Amino acid sequence: MPPAGLTRFNTADDATAHAALHEVCASRAWGERLLARRPYATTDALFAANDAAMAELTAADLAEAMAGHPPIGRPKPGDPTSHREQSGMAGASDALKAELLELNLAYQEKFGHVFLICASGRTGEQMRDAVRHRIGNTPEQEREIVRAELGKINRIRLTRIAEHAEGDAA
Numbered sequence: 001m002p003p004a005g006l007t008r009f010n011t012a013d014d015a016t017a018h019a020a021l022h023e024v025c026a027s028r029a030w031g032e033r034l035l036a037r038r039p040y041a042t043t044d045a046l047f048a049a050n051d052a053a054m055a056e057l058t059a060a061d062l063a064e065a066m067a068g069h070p071p072i073g074r075p076k077p078g079d080p081t082s083h084r085e086q087s088g089m090a091g092a093s094d095a096l097k098a099e100l101l102e103l104n105l106a107y108q109e110k111f112g113h114v115f116l117i118c119a120s121g122r123t124g125e126q127m128r129d130a131v132r133h134r135i136g137n138t139p140e141q142e143r144e145i146v147r148a149e150l151g152k153i154n155r156i157r158l159t160r161i162a163e164h165a166e167g168d169a170a
Helices: 004-011 014-024 028-036 043-056 059-066 080-085 094-111 124-134 139-163
Strands: none
Touching (some): 094 124
């Protein structure tokens, strides 16, 4: 039997399910693909649909998905998901935050989008080191890394939907 949250997602009307998916990933194409494959028997089936949808996203779809993510070190105000995912920056020094901001700006200038990384469980130093390393990538290499990182972020967020029990805080 699927977890209660997954059952609720499977049986929700399309508008409600689409809104929940949009909170996971801002790509409309990704959301439509996951919506079309309901119902999901297991969380693993939901993850498989995520992986398949991620593989099918165009460069424009990826850009749309990335537009829904704030820069590392600057979570969206009032967004508990953004703050939770970037908690590794909570204890970062002002110097590290300033360095990350500078690296983020250089990355955005080179690639035209925010630096995207699955920040959950990473320290500020690890994220800084990742942007330092990835800024040397080609746009094509970076697009595929972003696709993989976005897939990881989506899985974490989809887990929260699938495991969310009625009345629990998401």
